[in-house]
Amino acid sequence: MKREPRELNVPGIAYGGDYNPEQWPEEVWAEDVRLMREAGVNMVSVGIFSWALLEPAEGEYDFARMDRILDMLYSHGIAADLATPTAAPPAWFFKAHPEALPVDKDGRTLSYGSRQTFCPSSPAYREAALRMTRTLADRYAEHPAVVMWHVHNEYGCHNGECYCDESAAAFRVWLRTKYDNDLAALNDAWGTTFWSQWYYDWDEIIPPRATGAVPNPTHQLDWRRFSSDALLSLLKAEREVLLEAAPSIPATTNFMVMHNFDKLDYWRWAPELDIVSNDHYLQSTDPESQIDVALSGDVVRSLAGGAPWLLMEHSTGAVNWQPVNRAKTAGELRRNALSHVAHGADGIAYFQWRAAKAGAEQWHSAMLPHAGTDSQIWRDVVRLGADLRSLSEVRGSRGVAEVAITWDWDAWWALELPSQPSEKLRFQDLIRSWYEPLWRAGVPVDFVRPDADLSRYKLVLAPSLYLVDDESAANLTAFAANGGSLAVGFHSGAVDENCHIRLGGYPGAFRETLGVRTDELFPLLPGESVTLSGGGTATLWSERVALAGAETVESYTSGPLAGVPAVTRHAHGSGTAWYVATRPDPTTLASLLDRIRAEAGVKSVRETPAGVEAVLRRGPDADFLFLINHGGVEADVEVAADASELLTGKNIDGGAVRIAPGEVAVVREPR
Incomplete structure (x- = not known):
């Protein structure tokens, strides 16, 4: 049974x-807390990588330093998010338990000397981690x-498999549970008659290690499902220890909903947390990284069931690992942080407070940079602290959305x-590619599991749902049949939960709903494109679609499929189902999604000039409209006549707010 969540007392x-x-001499600590107060810091995470200092030898503990740290923070009015330091076991542990070191796909045993250098399934690691967690919790629960x-910290970042x-x-134990100890069921699900892979004994099954051809x-x-669950079992075990020691203190762990991190199925993880948290870092090669900030925030808010969440890590400036x-x-530091708040964050935190002078992350930016307080980063950090204090009323408010996008880790994998x-x-x-036009148009978006309750949405988009089980396919189909609008992207519905192709033509599970049938796929080569009847182009993918009740919206006008439908629309039940069988250019896709x-x-939450992001959080008595000007020109946006701007504390005259280039306005509109 799901526990009632515990709230953060900050x-x-x-x-x-x-x-x-x-990492610093103790005489530096006094300066740290003084500057934290100056910057408006009210909570810090401590002890994340302190296992070697807290337990210098097995079963021998030294908490004197941590005692002084926590006492110092409390005396200066700064709360502590106290970590279990289990992401970085000490060297002595691996000397005693070399079998706990992880092994990669090629069979190489990896050494200790960094972080997360343990096997998630190691009994020795689990025992040591829970012992450390229990000792820490007993000491600091009150x-x-x-x-x-x-x-x-960041489960699976370096040892996801x-x-x-x-x-x-x-893995074999996990498989026995999943397949009810029925080896024939596993063989059927895995299709092991192919390439003579049939298993006659559970002990014959191994991880998908490096092999000569395609596994x-x-x-x-x-294996991906098991690997996610193996780490999840560690989280649950530590969480239970903490809950026993301190029933009233909430617990979190920092997810990594960001570019290309796909190790964990966070839909399964989120219910185990009192507060959902996330780490997010920009990609230097992304020319519009503000879109990824928004997308990530919307995914995390959705994982939290629409509730506010915490941003546990991002950067004030450059990272060190790209x-x-x-x-x-x-202005980017401020815009990024306030965008996270706009998309549901009730907490903003950075890695890290003081930039390190030694170690693997010495070139990673921090709130207090190497240059000290005479720096632009420090001035921005202080300004942001003042901004966040002025937004205290926003805490607890929620996003609003009539559009949902399906997001499924099984389908991704x-x-x-x-x-x-x-x-x-x-x-x-x-x-x-589908989220971006909605973001530009100021249309709020939730992300959903394909089997979620969809009744509160008007429109559900499934840009990429290659794998879908029967229950989820039926759920999406029923949404359209009952009056909703459903739009499905190419190569969706192709396989079931066991990765078996759904026979009879593509797009598999959605053929009848979409009113189409594809008999052959024509993926496009890099650099290749085809023209569309509406005047646009398409890349990456095409397929030979035949109408089976649907109508053509766009068709190909070049290439081997000239004249074949590329985008279709189908009346299904009392709703509508669209199929996008290619990847249209951004302008064409935006126009299609507008239609x-x-x-x-x-509708959009607010009509805004190009370059101005509009996001709405709804409180019990007022709406909070975040307007973020990512463009290079001044912009005016209409707001309620009785609105006020929270960052400046001023009432708005004339029913419009002006946002300078690179600036942010947060407008309170009473309801």
């Missing part, structure tokens, strides 16, 4: 970052500084397995 919007005072537990013998044994797709898919690590431009019709298909790219949402009766 006033207003939480603000801070990872604090690692153990410390007045501790307002939240930070379980582990381990291929050792311990993992193989755990079995369902084997790989079940090929080229660019600094943020003027399956789509990007080897031997697809095109290796260029990327789940996140396809999702973003689809107009027919569905979906």
